[in-house]
Amino acid sequence: MSSGKKMWSAALLATAVLAVTAACGSGSGGESADGKVKLRFSYWGSDARQKMTEEAIKKFEAKNPNIDIEGEFSDWASYYETLSTKVAASDAPDVITLEIRGLREYADRGTLADLASKVNTADIDAKVLASGAIDGKQYAIPTGVNAFSLLVNPSLVEGSGQKLPDDSTWTWDDYVDLASKITAKGGGKVTGTQLSWNPAYLQIYAAQKGESFYQGNKLGVSPQTIKDWWAIMQNLIKTKGAPDAAKSSEIGATSIDQSLLGTNTGAMGMWWSNQLGAAAKASGKDLDLLRMPKIQGATTGGMFLQPAMFYTASSKSEHAAEAAKFIDFMINDPEAGQIILSDRGLPASSKVLAAVKDKLPDADKKTLAFLDKVKGELADPPAAPPKGSSATEDILTRYSEEVMFGRMTPDDAAQKFITEVNASIAG
The missing domain is CATH 3.40.190.10 (Periplasmic binding protein-like II)
Structure with a gap:
């Protein structure tokens, strides 16, 4: 926001x-x-x-x-x-x-x-x-309504010698590969993307695996899905498609006008679709929206409409x-x-x-x-999540950063994240 x-x-x-x-x-x-x-x-x-x-x-x-x-x-x-x-x-x-x-x-x-x-x-x-x-x-x-999406600066993508992806078919591996290539060609001035800890991102990824984010008063996302989700971010850092853990944590706490995309130092990022205008105004560039990448073979993109x-x-x-x-x-x-x-x-x-x-x-x-364009692919707006779920984003950010900094293993972090969120929403 x-x-x-x-x-x-x-x-x-x-x-x-x-x-x-x-x-x-x-x-x-x-x-x-x-x-x-x-x-x-x-x-x-x-x-x-x-x-x-x-x-x-x-x-x-x-x-x-x-x-x-x-x-x-x-x-x-x-x-x-x-x-x-x-x-x-x-x-x-x-x-x-x-x-x-x-x-x-x-x-x-x-x-x-x-x-x-x-x-x-x-x-x-x-x-x-x-x-x-x-x-x-x-x-x-x-x-009003929006959808959690991938925002992109076409001029920075093309300026690095890359092409915009076919977002109807691209995968998470394609996303990591594109981001790393943009950084490699960016001359130290442009990074491919920045990391996001938004629960909507994890919700979309989990839906691609057939999992619901919440099931009643419990988290519906499996430990393996959370670990696989973190692996995408770890690969982005490893390939320099995204900044290191310290920089990612720093920019993750800022508003979109201070983001890599908003300051023309990053080519991609994930935000709600209604934030496109704020990002475009901050960057002074023409930006576009893309579908989120998918897991290879997924039968749904996982994106959803939400107020x-x-x-x-x-x-x-x-x-x-x-x-x-x-x-x-x-x-x-x-x-x-x-x-x-x-x-x-x-x-x-x-x-x-x-x-x-x-x-x-x-x-x-x-x-x-x-x-x-994508409305036929979007899931219906979700019901209001359980009481206590307002703490989920802070909990997810904390454990994500622990994993990115290498202070906690993905196995331990996933189990502790699930335990803490379940305690928060138990009612």
Whole structure:
């Protein structure tokens, strides 16, 4: 996910939460000094996302002069820590942005309101909408859709004397080979690709082996699959197709605009498809999307459609109707869509997508064309994962780095990763 630049220290966060709690005492927005309804809206992202969101908020306020929206923006790294602290202090924002892996956790806490029939969802694909439902209640409305994909800079690939792959047939061995050749011809200035620890990558690879990422409240990925997945990364490091462990760890903690692809020092990388625009803007180059490579002989590519994020409402909001009205605006109003475009995924509302598709930047038009091309291959959006799964990425990153640095064997790391994730999601 894209990240901003603001970081809250624990002390500042605690002070802010205590101050807001003391001032409101209600766990929601309340009223402004002029008698208007005040709603608090939490979200994460880049500076660019903050700017466009504030513009959309102003548009909503102009149409609803009795409602003030107070945006509570943070960078990705601190978002859930900040949100968790507010929820624990009975100070949840009225409208909360969540991603799918945090959805069940907050729904099970009783934090979220059921939005069924409160927000117009007639123009959202039923399978996409279902990903925001838990136990028959529509706790979350998807903002837009995307797919975890491989992003590529064609000019750097071709500048190294290589050709873009046929992504309908290429394998992981082809990927490693291409990356290593790009580095070899890069003159020390260009690396083939960078490593990714995103669970979506492992989920795609596991699906190619016929395995589900989760099976109920247990991890469904086998130790052998995890070890084989790490072997791809080890081969990339060994062949210099990707940076060494130290550099990979360093750049893995940065946003996409600071990535190898974003700084024109790497030809490929894996991100969500809605991040193509941010990468293209950072690099100043024309970038493309490719299907993920496949295991030789795999009957499925493993890629899947997923909501980029969701809008949810606090179950304790004093202004539930107004919160639902704001969510409806952000999802269904073409004017909001023309501001936000594909920043939160290609719009989930088919009417909004139709209204904005001709106005999308070139990179977003590429994203739309790519998803249209591969939609018949994509698995349905997954259901919300088990409670506690929001910790999976951090756990996966930690053990992946242990293996890449050679501090732990793949056998030991795979077993410990599975044990730790299963403990986290046991419920």
